[in-house]
Structure formats: structure tokens, C-alpha cells
Amino acid sequence: MTRVRGIEVERGQIVRVLVIAALFALALFAVPELIGIYWVKILTAAAIYSVVALGLGLLYGRVGMVSLCQIALLAVGAWTATRMLYGTGLPFPIVLLIAGLVTAVIGTVVGLPALRISGLHLALITLMFAGTITLVLQIIHFPNGGGGFQGQLSLGELQDFRNIRRPGIATSDPGYYRYTLVVAALMFLLALWQIASKPGRAWAAIRESEPAALAAGVNITRYKLLAFALASFMTGVAGGLLAGSAGALSPVAFPTQDSIVLLAVILMGGIYSLWGAVVAGLLVRLLPALLENWGVSIYLSFLLFGIGVLQVLATAPGGLVDQVPKDVRRLGRLISHGVGRMAGARGPAG
Amino acid sequence: MIEVEGLTVRFGGVTPIDEMTVVFPGGTCGLIGPNGAGKTTFFNVLSGFVKPAAGSIRAFGDDIFKMADFRRARWGLRRTFQQEQAITSLSVFDNVAMVHEHSGGIRSSRRHEILDALAFVGLEVSPREKAGLLGARDRRLLEIARATVGKPRVVLLDEPGAGLPAEETVHLGQVIERIPERFGALVILVDHDMSLVSACCETTAVLDFGKLIASGPTAEVLRNEHVIRAYLGTEEQL
Numbered sequence: 001m002t003r004v005r006g007i008e009v010e011r012g013q014i015v016r017v018l019v020i021a022a023l024f025a026l027a028l029f030a031v032p033e034l035i036g037i038y039w040v041k042i043l044t045a046a047a048i049y050s051v052v053a054l055g056l057g058l059l060y061g062r063v064g065m066v067s068l069c070q071i072a073l074l075a076v077g078a079w080t081a082t083r084m085l086y087g088t089g090l091p092f093p094i095v096l097l098i099a100g101l102v103t104a105v106i107g108t109v110v111g112l113p114a115l116r117i118s119g120l121h122l123a124l125i126t127l128m129f130a131g132t133i134t135l136v137l138q139i140i141h142f143p144n145g146g147g148g149f150q151g152q153l154s155l156g157e158l159q160d161f162r163n164i165r166r167p168g169i170a171t172s173d174p175g176y177y178r179y180t181l182v183v184a185a186l187m188f189l190l191a192l193w194q195i196a197s198k199p200g201r202a203w204a205a206i207r208e209s210e211p212a213a214l215a216a217g218v219n220i221t222r223y224k225l226l227a228f229a230l231a232s233f234m235t236g237v238a239g240g241l242l243a244g245s246a247g248a249l250s251p252v253a254f255p256t257q258d259s260i261v262l263l264a265v266i267l268m269g270g271i272y273s274l275w276g277a278v279v280a281g282l283l284v285r286l287l288p289a290l291l292e293n294w295g296v297s298i299y300l301s302f303l304l305f306g307i308g309v310l311q312v313l314a315t316a317p318g319g320l321v322d323q324v325p326k327d328v329r330r331l332g333r334l335i336s337h338g339v340g341r342m343a344g345a346r347g348p349a350g
Numbered sequence: 351m352i353e354v355e356g357l358t359v360r361f362g363g364v365t366p367i368d369e370m371t372v373v374f375p376g377g378t379c380g381l382i383g384p385n386g387a388g389k390t391t392f393f394n395v396l397s398g399f400v401k402p403a404a405g406s407i408r409a410f411g412d413d414i415f416k417m418a419d420f421r422r423a424r425w426g427l428r429r430t431f432q433q434e435q436a437i438t439s440l441s442v443f444d445n446v447a448m449v450h451e452h453s454g455g456i457r458s459s460r461r462h463e464i465l466d467a468l469a470f471v472g473l474e475v476s477p478r479e480k481a482g483l484l485g486a487r488d489r490r491l492l493e494i495a496r497a498t499v500g501k502p503r504v505v506l507l508d509e510p511g512a513g514l515p516a517e518e519t520v521h522l523g524q525v526i527e528r529i530p531e532r533f534g535a536l537v538i539l540v541d542h543d544m545s546l547v548s549a550c551c552e553t554t555a556v557l558d559f560g561k562l563i564a565s566g567p568t569a570e571v572l573r574n575e576h577v578i579r580a581y582l583g584t585e586e587q588l
Binding site: 201202205207212214215216218219272 | 429
């Protein structure tokens with residue numbers, strides 16, 4: 001054990017941080033050089049959806065509150081950012097921040113029922129909110145550069161349409177991919193920091209035993225709402241990133257059922273680990289693109305997610321990020337046993 | 351000192367606590383009675399989980415019912431549960447830290463006070479160990495560490511010895527006995543293990559069907575024939 005600024009740190013932790021930093025640098029610099037623009041865009045979307053999955057993982061994995069409206073909140077963030085990017089000259093990071101804050105307020109209001117109800121009923125209420133957002137979007141559409149609250153161009157002005165602007169330092173697709181990756185990493189660090197400190201301990205207590213949390217002095221109302229606010233903030237920031245990545249947005253990109261699919265993929269990825277959110281983002285955005293590339297129907301991914309969730313719920317509650325390393329270790333042991341037996345059969349060894 | 355006056359709790363047609371008036375003078379006080387006598391309900395009233403129909407509880411002069419439930423830990427009210435509630439996904443250290451930081455413990459001495467509480471209960475596992483990996487005895491001790499970290503004023507122990515073998519109850523008794531002198535806190539101990547209660551408690555109150563049937567020095571109370579008849583049964587030996 002080594003001491004860093006008075007905190008005991010295990011060597012394993014230092015190694016882990018270094019490995020993660022190396023992987024991040026690889027994803028940031030090497031990956032966009034190695035793959036085409038199409039795949040860069042796919043990975044940008046995967047990073048954005050990882051942040052959305054991170055929010056849901058926080059709510060469900062850490063606090064135990066089911067939310068089926070995270071994609072709707074993503075739409076709220078995307079809408080807010082789009083309106084600001086067209087209507088104002090504010091710097092991109094400020095727009096992301098405002099999109100996050102607006103979504104946090106709305107998400108916290110949606111979370112209010114969670115103070116009284118949980119489980120299936122909370123899932124239903126959040127799902128109904130998602131349905132409402134889908135409906136509202138179909139009526140007001142995404143802003144496309146016009147004036148007024150809705151920011152809609154009139155028919156005569158449609159030739160004035162320009163893409164949603166991107167930050168000046170990240171106008172190209174690889175540049176925007178890097179920008180997205182950095183913002184996503186900041187969101188993961190924000191989550192990590194909250195989970196490892198006072199709120200994280202309160203959430204763990206609430207999830208496992210509300211009476212124990214209450215007896216310990218945890219203000220359950222405050223920490224449940226904080227979780228909704230934080231998850232919604234991240235989702236709103238992700239929405240802002242999505243607005244910049246797409247050029248133009250359409251309500252059909254945010255169907256209600258995607259919120260349910262998101263729950264499925266985060267369960268598959270691993271609800272109790274931040275890595276699970278990364279896997280979830282890749283599953284929900286990269287996998288369908290790969291299937292399409294191989295000439296398979298992308299709807300096969302729904303079937304795979306269904307089977308995946310069944311498998312996770314039945315045999316591996318920790319999800320892929322928990323199960324795969326275990327399986328690899330088991331495989332390693334099997335191989336070394338096999339090799340050892342073969343060596344033993346060849347002749348007596350010392 | 352805790353003064354309970356005319357405390358009544360009703361759940362529909364059931365009255366688990368009926369006009370309970372008793373004083374817990376200080377030190378370690380026992381609270382015994384047959385199953386369903388209202389002991390845990392009394393703890394739940396103190397914790398704020400259950401709202402009483404009538405009556406008042408004053409602890410060291412403060413009206414408990416005037417405090418919001420989650421504020422009571424900050425005031426100094428702590429408890430353990432009949433079914434231990436160790437937070438399995440947190441480390442041993444974080445289990446205790448959770449209580450310390452949410453009950454108004456001072457940040458600068460947090461680490462020190464947490465390790466102190468763990469040492470006080472005699473928990474001999476690494477503070478980094480996940481609570482989910484602990485055995486029954488260690489989980490009970492962890493709960494007592496949570497209930498005593500920082501500045502406890504009233505510690506409610508709900509059957510801390512339940513499910514533990516006799517030799518481990520001895521250590522538990524020694525820990526419980528030392529809480530009042532160490533922290534200046536008042537301890538109320540609910541347990542069915544009479545040897546534990548007689549070893550730890552100077553005074554004991556007895557509930558039966560929600561009514562207080564005896565209270566006073568433990569030895570006297572345990573000789574009281576009402577108590578023997580109601581609680582211990584006539585054949586059972588002390």
C-alpha cells in the first residue's frame with residue numbers, strides 16, 4: 001500500500017487508473033485515425049448513449065429506482081441545446097451546461113413520485129412521461145433555426161436551414177468525436193466522484209435498507225431527488241452532445257420504447273458497474289451498425305437484447321462486465337489445468 | 351434519561367403499545383417481554399418509523415416527536431435492527447462513515463472516530479472488507495459500531511444477540527456494557543437472552559401485550575411473579 005496525499009492507495013488501483021488512462025488515450029487519438037468517418041459517427045453516438053446509460057445505472061443500480069424515461073430526457077436535453085445553439089451565440093460548453101440543468105429540473109420533477117412509490121408503479125409513471133414527451137415532440141418538432149419558442153422556420157425560409165452548430169474546436173467528425181469522448185469522460189468522473197463520496201454511501205443504504213438509512217440520519221427525500229437530478233443532468237448534457245453530432249434532429253430518433261431498450265442493455269452491460277454503461281452504449285449503438293454492416297437485419301439486435309436480459313437475470317446479475325472476466329479466468333484455469341495434465345502425462349516432473 | 355408518558359400506538363384495531371408510562375434512568379436499560387409485546391414497535395416510535403396515537407417521549411429534556419425522523423440520528427438517537435441491516439455493498443469503513451457523515455460528525459476527525467468505533471466493538475477485519483462478506487457476529491458488531499460512532503446519546507439495541515452462539519454473546523455483552531461509560535449514552539437493550547440482559551442492565555422494564563407490567567432494578571424485576579408468569583412461563587427456569 002502506498003500513500004498519496006494521506007490517502008492509502010493500493011498498487012492495484014494505481015495500475016487500474018493507468019490502464020484506463022491508456023485506453024482512453026487510445027480511443028481519443030488512435031481510434032479515429034484507424035476507422036472511417038461512418039464508424040467515427042457510430043462511436044460518437046455510442047459515447048453519448050453511454051452517458052445516458054450511466055444516468056440510468058445510477059438511478060437503478062445505485063439507488064434502486066427504475067426509470068423508463070431516460071431517452072425522453074435525452075430528447076429534452078437535445079431540444080434545449082438545439083434551441084440555444086440556433087437562438088444564441090453562447091459557447092458550446094455553456095449550452096451543454098444549460099441543457100443539463102434544464103433537463104435536471106424536469107427530471108427531478110418526474111422523480112417526485114419516486115419519494116412515495118417504487119418498482120413497477122414508478123416504472124409505469126416514468127414510461128408515461130416518456131410517452132408524453134414523444135407526443136409533445138411530434139407536435140412542436142425540433143428547432144431548425146427559426147424564431148419564437150419553437151424555433152421553427154416557415155416554409156418560405158426553409159432554404160435558410162443550416163446544420164446545428166458545433167464547437168469551433170471540433171467542427172470535423174473526428175474532432176467532434178474527441179470532444180464527445182472528453183465530455184463523456186467528465187460525466188463518468190462526476191458519477192464516480194458522487195458514488196465514492198457521501199451521496200454514494202447514502203444511495204447504497206437507501207437501496208439496501210431504507211430503515212437503516214433513516215436511522216443513520218440519511219435524508220432519503222433529498223438523496224433520491226439528488227440522484228434524479230444528477231442522472232437527468234448527465235442525460236441533458238448527452239442530449240446537447242447529440243444535437244451537435246446529428247446536424248439536424250427528428251422526433252423519430254427518440255421513440256418511447258428506446259427507454260425500455262436502454263434498461264435492457266444496461267442490465268446486460270452491468271447495472272452495478274460504471275463499465276456497464278460503456279458496454280450498454282456500445283450495445284445500443286455499435287451492435288446494430290455492425291449487424292447492418294454484415295447484412296443482417298438490425299431488428300435482430302432487439303432479439304439479442306431480449307435473450308441477453310433473460311440470461312443476465314437468470315444467471316449473471318452483475319452483467320457482462322462482471323461475468324466476462326470471471327468466465328475468462330475460468331477458461332484460463334481450464335486451459336492451465338489441461339496443459340498441466342498433459343505435461344504430467346508426458347512424464348513425472350519435479 | 352428518557353421519560354415515556356401515556357404512549358399509545360394503534361394499527362387499525364390492534365394496540366401494540368397501550369398507555370405506556372416508564373422512565374429509563376440511564377446506563378444500560380433492559381426492555382423485555384414476550385414476542386409481540388411491543389418492544390420493537392417502541393423502538394420504531396423512537397426512530398420515527400411509526401407515529402403514535404397519543405403520549406409523549408422526552409429524551410434528556412428534548413421532545414423526540416418534534417424532530418423529523420432523519421434528524422434524530424443527528425440529535426444522537428441510534429439503533430440496530432432485529433434483522434441486522436449491514437449495507438452489504440459498502441465496505442466496513444463506509445458503513446460506519448455513512449452514519450458519521452449523515453449524523454453531523456465532524457469531518458476532520460472522521461477517519462479517526464470511525465476506526466475508533468470499529469476498535470471499540472472489537473471488529474477484527476480489514477476496514478476495506480465489504481460488509482457483505484462478513485459473518486453473522488461481525489455484522490452485529492458492525493451495526494453496533496454504526497450505532498456508537500460520533501456522539502451517540504441514546505442507543506437502541508434490538509436483539510443484538512439473536513442467532514449468535516453463547517460464547518459470542520459474552521463478547522457482545524462486554525461491548526454493550528461499556529457503551530454508557532465510553533460515550534455517556536443511554537442504552538436500551540431488547541433481548542430474549544436473559545443472561546445477556548442480567549449481565550448488562552442495571553434496570554429493566556417489562557412489556558406484555560403493549561402494557562408495562564414491571565420496571566426497576568433488573569434482579570428485582572426478574573423475580574417479579576407477574577413477569578415470570580407473563581414472560582418466562584411457569585415451568586421455565588431463570
